Amino acid sequence: MKNLLLQNISKHITLTSQEEELVLNAFESDSFKAKTVVIKPGDEAHFTYFVLKGILRSYTIDDNGAIHILSFAVPGWWVADMYSYLTEKPAILYIDVMEDCEVLILQRSHAERLFNEVPKLERFFRILTENNLISNQQRILDKMSLTAEERYEKFLKKHTDIINCLPQKNIASYIGVTPEFFSKMKSNLLRKK
Template identity: 80%
Template structure:
């Protein structure tokens, strides 16, 4: 399973066998059951998860108790509270397990050490950060300019393998609508087909 991490890295940079070994040795692995809370606001979250199996989600809860899902991480994806990770301040997000998962965990201090030992990783993580920035900007623009149906279609494109694994209320939260609206919208979409 750790080869999934190496495949992910290989999409952007080429590592030698020795460098691959250094990277894998820097990671710890863990398995978490469904509904396990990995990060909550106030935690020191100076680490990132690489998903080997299962699904993670990150979200926030507003003053009315409404959950707003920021992202899902499926196999081959990374998940972190980037605010805490980058600023060394307490976490502002929740991250939990929505399908039993196996992850690799990389501490920020280990990443800094890896940059010295395997300089190519700075390029790899810069590319990931840039891709994340672009995706987040696009999501904000989509929220302003697209209909809920169009946002749902984009969700289906982005997460085709997990759409049937997720509760409908999670998908509704991700696209920014209530579960009731989402249910009506899906019914209307089915009627149109």
């Protein structure tokens, strides 16, 4: 399973076998059952997860109790409360397990050590951060300029591998609509086809 991590890294940089060993030794393995909240606001979350199996989601809850999903993480993806990870302040997000999962955990302090031991890893994480920034910027622009139907279509294209694993209310939250609106919208889309 750790090969998935090395495959993910090899998309952007090439490691020697010695460097691969250093990387693998820096991570801890863990597994969680579905519905486990692994991070909540106020936690010290100075680490990032690399998903080997299962699905996690990151989200916030507003004052009215509505959930606003920021991301889903499936095998081969990373998830973290980046605010806590980068600032070393308490978390502001929830991260929970939607489907039993296995993860690799990288503590920020271990990442810093790795950057000294394997400097090209800084490039790898810079690329991940840039890709995340681009994705979040596009999502904000989509929210401002696309209809809910168009956002749903983009979601379907991006997440074809997990669409059937997600409850409809989570998809609704991710695209920024209520479950009721989503249900009506989906019915209208089906009628059009």
